[in-house]
Amino acid sequence: MLLKIDLHVHTDRSPDGCSSIIEVAEAAKRKGLQGLAITDHDLPLTESDALRLSSELGLLVMPGVELSTPAGHLIILNPKREFGGLSLRDVAKAACSDGSTVIIPHPMDPLSHGIGFSEASSLIPYSPLIETINASTLSRYNSRAKEFASRNSLPMVGGSDAHLADAVGDAFTVVDSPSCDMTSVICSISAGKTIPSGKRTSAVTAAKTVCTRLIRRMRR
Ligand SMILES: [Zn+2]
Ligand SMILES: [Zn+2]
Incomplete structure (x- = not known):
């Protein structure tokens, strides 16, 4: 079956996130997605929490984290440990040996802490x-990320990088999985049975995210 899953979503567990897990899950359902991965900054969502949330929210909630390494951002899907203080390559190596999945987000975007061509090559x-x-x-x-993936025959994925529920599902990944249970879906993603899809978040939603973030900061 083909499942639409947003593999890059932040909640208010991230310092710059604006929406709760319930709000992002409801947005994903409204937009016709079957699942989403919670990839908050440096705060892993564990597999057990993801399974509990999936059952409570009626949507596949996948465990993940977006780590801030000295070289830039790296997403680990289904993280099995804490990665604090490790270098980019040591994180990837540890995740790989744990059986977790390594995703390089926005690799060629220097403004979003993309790791760049050289570091991405080192993670192959x-x-x-x-x-x-x-x-x-x-x-x-x-486009540069797609060129890099094509040249190195690496699987491609899509994600919204939403920090506000409105942006969830603007980009997503179509996963070809034999079933919709979490283990099958993670195996299918790891095997590269993925097709990225979606569009850029609108300027209106981007502006709303910035405003919501400012209001949240002023209230703290
Ligand atoms: Zn990032
Ligand atoms: Zn992100």
Whole structure:
């Protein structure tokens, strides 16, 4: 079956996130997605929490984290440990040995802490998937990511990088999975049975995200 899953979503567990897990899950359902991965900054969502949330929210909620390494951002799908203090390559190596999945988000976008061509090349031994459609990134950076993935025969994924529920599902990944249970879906993603899809988040939603973030900061 083909499942639409947004593999890059932030909630208010991230310092710059504006919406709760319930709000992003409801938005995903409204937009016809079957699932989403919670990839908050440096705060993993564990597999057990993801399974509980999936059952409570009636949607596949996948465990993940977006790590801020000294070299830039890296998403780990289904993280099995804390990665604090590790270098980019050590994170990828540890995740790979744990059986987790490495996704390189917005790799060619220097404004969003993309790791760039050289570091992305160094992660090829860890079987990364490349985010070639990030709804929050300029199209030229997505194009460069696609060129990199194509040249190195690496699987491609899409994600919204939403920090507000309105942006969830603007980009997503079509996953070809034998079933919709979490283990099957993660295996299918790791095997590269993925097609990125979607568009850039609108200027209106981007502006709303910035305003909501400012209001949240002033209330703290
Ligand atoms: Zn990022
Ligand atoms: Zn992100």
